[in-house]
Amino acid sequence: AQTVTQSQPEMSVQEAETVTLSCTYDTSESNYYLFWYKQPPSRQMILVIRQEAYKQQNATENRFSVNFQKAAKSFSLKISDSQLGDTAMYFCAFMKAYNQGGKLIFGQGTELSVKP
Amino acid sequence: GAVVSQHPSWVICKSGTSVKIECRSLDFQATTMFWYRQFPKQSLMLMATSNEGSKATYEQGVEKDKFLINHASLTLSTLTVTSAHPEDSSFYICSAIYRSSYNSPLHFGNGTRLTVT
Numbered sequence: 001a002q003t004v005t006q007s008q009p010e011m012s013v014q015e016a017e018t019v020t021l022s023c024t025y026d027t028s029e030s031n032y033y034l035f036w037y038k039q040p041p042s043r044q045m046i047l048v049i050r051q052e053a054y055k056q057q058n059a060t061e062n063r064f065s066v067n068f069q070k071a072a073k074s075f076s077l078k079i080s081d082s083q084l085g086d087t088a089m090y091f092c093a094f095m096k097a098y099n100q101g102g103k104l105i106f107g108q109g110t111e112l113s114v115k116p
Numbered sequence: 117g118a119v120v121s122q123h124p125s126w127v128i129c130k131s132g133t134s135v136k137i138e139c140r141s142l143d144f145q146a147t148t149m150f151w152y153r154q155f156p157k158q159s160l161m162l163m164a165t166s167n168e169g170s171k172a173t174y175e176q177g178v179e180k181d182k183f184l185i186n187h188a189s190l191t192l193s194t195l196t197v198t199s200a201h202p203e204d205s206s207f208y209i210c211s212a213i214y215r216s217s218y219n220s221p222l223h224f225g226n227g228t229r230l231t232v233t
Contacts, residue, residue, distance in 0.1 A: 043154075043207060045224035091159060102213040102222060103150055106159045 002027045004094050006107035013082045014115055020067075021077045021110045023092030029053075031097045034068065034075045035104070040088040048090070051075065082114045119143060120212050122225030129200055129232055137195045137228045139210030144223075145190035146212035151183075154207040154227075166193045200232045 003026045013019035025034070036048040051059045051068050058066050063083075067076045079086055092107040119142040129135050139149055148167050152160040164174045164185050172185035182204075184196040193212075197204050209227040 043209075043227050045160075045209065045211075047222075102148055103162055103165055104160075104211070104222070105162070108159050109157075111157075 002029070002032075002094050002096075002105050004092055004105050004107035006092055006110050008110045009108070010111045010113070012113040012115055013079075015082055015084060017082055018078060018080045019082055019112065021079075021090055021092075021112065023075045023077070023107055025073050025075065025092070025094050025107075027073070027094065029096055033095045033097070034066075035093040035095065036064070036066070036075075036077045037091045037093060037106075038086075038088045039091060039109075045091075049077065079112075084114050084116060086112060087114045088112060120146075120210065120223045120225040122210055122228055124228060125226060126229045127231070129230070131201055131232055132199055134196055134198045135200055135230060137197075137208055137210075137230075139193045139195070139212065139225050141191045141212045141214065141223070144212075144214040146193070146214050147190065148213050149187060149193040150211045150213075151185060151193075151195050152209045152211070154209060156207075160209060163195075197230065200230070202232045205230055205232045 005024045032053045034051045038046045038048050049059050049061045049064050058068050063080045065078045089109045089111050091109050093104040095104050121140045123138045151163045153163050154160045162175050163178045164172045166172045166185050166187040168187045168190050174180045187193040207229050210225045211222050
C-alpha cells in the first residue's frame with residue numbers, strides 16, 4: 001500500500017520570502033504521479049503542481065517548484081516570493097498511473113501561514 | 117475549463133435521517149468519480165471509487181450500507197448517508213476523472229459540509 005507523509009503540521013513564512021514544504025512517500029510502483037494541492041479556507045481543492053515519476057526534471061509552475069528525489073522518495077514544494085494569498089492548507093498526494101484508476105492518496109497536510 | 121458541481125454545499129439534518137449529496141460533471145463525461153471525507157484540520161480520506169454503471173468500490177473500513185454510492189450516468193454520482201448520526205458530520209468532497217489516460221486531469225467539487233444534529 002502507498003503512504004504519504006507530511007511531517008510539518010504548520011509552517012509560517014514572511015511575505016516575499018521562500019518556504020519549503022516537505023513530503024515523503026512510500027510505494028513499490030515504478031510509474032506514478034505526485035501532486036501538491038492547495039486548500040484555502042473556502043476548502044476548494046486547487047492543483048498547484050504535478051510531477052510524473054518517470055521525468056527526472058523537476059516540475060515548476062511560476063513561483064512554485066518541486067524537488068523530486070525518486071530514490072529517496074521525497075517530493076518537497078518550494079514557494080518563492082510568498083504572497084498572502086498562499087495562506088492555505090497544502091496537501092501532498094500520490095497517484096498510481098492514470099490507467100490504474102486515478103485515486104489520490106493524501107498526506108496529512110501542512111498549514112501554511114504567510115505573514116505580512 | 118472542466119467543472120465539477122457538488123450539491124448541496126451545506127446541509128444540516130437530524131439524527132436518523134438520510135442525506136443525498138450529488139456530484140455532477142458539467143462539461144465532460146466522468147468515467148470515474150471518487151468520494152472523500154475530510155474532518156476539520158485533517159486530510160482527505162478516500163471513501164469509495166464510483167464507476168459509471170457498476171457498483172462502487174469501497175475503501176477498507178467504510179460501511180457500504182451506510183454510505184450508498186450510485187453512479188447512474190457519466191455525469192452524475194450520488195452519495196447517500198443513511199441513518200445519519202452526529203459522528204457522520206464531516207466535509208465530503210467528490211472528484212472526477214474523464215479519461216484514464218496520461219493527460220486526464222482530476223477535477224474536484226467544492227465539497228459538502230454535513231452537520232447532523
